[in-house]
Amino acid sequence: MAAGGLHRSSSTPMRNSLPPQELLDDLCSRFVLNVPKEDLESFERILFLLEQAHWFYEDNSVEQNPSLKSLTFKEFTSLMFNSCAALRPYIAHIDDIYKDFTSYKFRVPVTGAIILDESYERCLLVKGWKAGSSWSFPRGKKSKDEEDHSCAVREVLEETGFDVSKLLKLDDFLEVVIGQQRVRLYIIAGVKEDTAFAPLTKKEISEISWHRLDELYPVGDEAISRGVNGLKLYMVAPFLVSLKAWISAHPPPTTQKQDSSARGTCVWKAKNNSAGGTSTETPLVQAGTGSGLEPQIADTAPGKSFRNFRFDTASIFQSMEAAFSAN
Structure with a gap:
């Protein structure tokens, strides 16, 4: 069973099937491993990279292959953490990582x-x-x-x-x-x-x-x-x-x-708008009255803090070298 309760079919792909491991490996290599070292130093940067991978998956992979399932960003993140060797050790903390990232996004100008x-x-x-x-x-x-x-x-x-x-x-x-x-x-x-x-x-x-x-x-x-x-x-x-x-x-x-x-x-x-979006933005609740507009963000308090987290970049680079040697 894949992360987040999603099932991967071992038979011939059916409509709305999950991406194959080869595609996930390619996305991980392209958007996560093949980046400057400083982009691997926090979960916030890693999830911004995964956002780019998610957009690429939705805009290119799904459109070119109708059998692939359109995924929410949270579903996609779970799959990538479960599939990418560099991220897999942290899969147990995926809920807190995702919640922390959502909170962080609402502080980005x-x-x-x-x-x-x-x-x-x-x-x-x-x-x-x-x-x-x-x-x-x-x-x-x-x-x-x-x-x-x-x-x-x-x-x-x-x-x-x-x-x-x-x-x-x-x-x-x-x-x-x-x-x-x-x-x-x-x-x-x-x-x-x-x-x-x-x-x-x-x-x-x-x-x-x-x-x-x-x-x-x-x-x-x-x-x-x-x-x-x-x-x-x-x-x-x-x-x-x-x-x-x-x-x-x-x-x-x-x-x-x-x-x-x-x-x-x-x-x-748009000619063919889909009812299934992939937005992860959290709505704001009602603003306060008076001259100060101070609406609060609904349920975006961060999970366990990963602000000071640093990836083991040495092991990630070893994984990259091993992958390149295999090819």
Whole structure:
């Protein structure tokens, strides 16, 4: 029996079968073993590497082989820890390692962009791939040593296919701190509504649309909210008051007004969206009232601390040499 109660079939692979050992070995070698030494010094870095392996598996292996099962990141992590010789000694601690990583991710700074049309009355929102996902501004977590604006350009390009680098101004941004996570969004104003958008990543974004700002204001003060038009929003409400103030101080150069009766305008939609997503983000609970937005993260307290953990890199390198010699 494989990790996490998953069964591996020994017979001819059936639809939704688990990845064969050869594929798992290849993913382990490509994404875990063949990395700089410093990336093997903590479980947090190891699981970020496994995230990349998971995306590769979902975007390439599963699409090219319909018999392979689409896995959640937790399922994939369990399989990799059970299959990779360098990780197998720590399989008994997989639940704590995964919980600790989830908590850590909610402390990694996030950057992105608020893209406004030429009238400053509409903004561009993206919808996640998973069924029931909320709409949000395009944004994502910073990589190690990455600058805020560079992360914003990269994430917006990945999620919308639009390069904001020439329009981004370093001083035009809004920033909030939610829980232990800093979120910075750069304001990209004056983008034409007929701009072509399409995500560069697979199975992350299901739809991209322009939405009227006056329809996004939440009924309540929740970080996860619904606009006055009923649209389900994620990490939009905390920025709207400051965004309105910025627009008042920076009026659009054009006097063109949008039709106030117009609803959201879809500019891209996935043809075959799957109901089974692979997101591991944990939702935020209701924000506090008053001037401070301080929502707490739901059930993401870390497990046993592995912050000071160091892998036995010598044995890992020995495993790599043995593998290379065998080939």
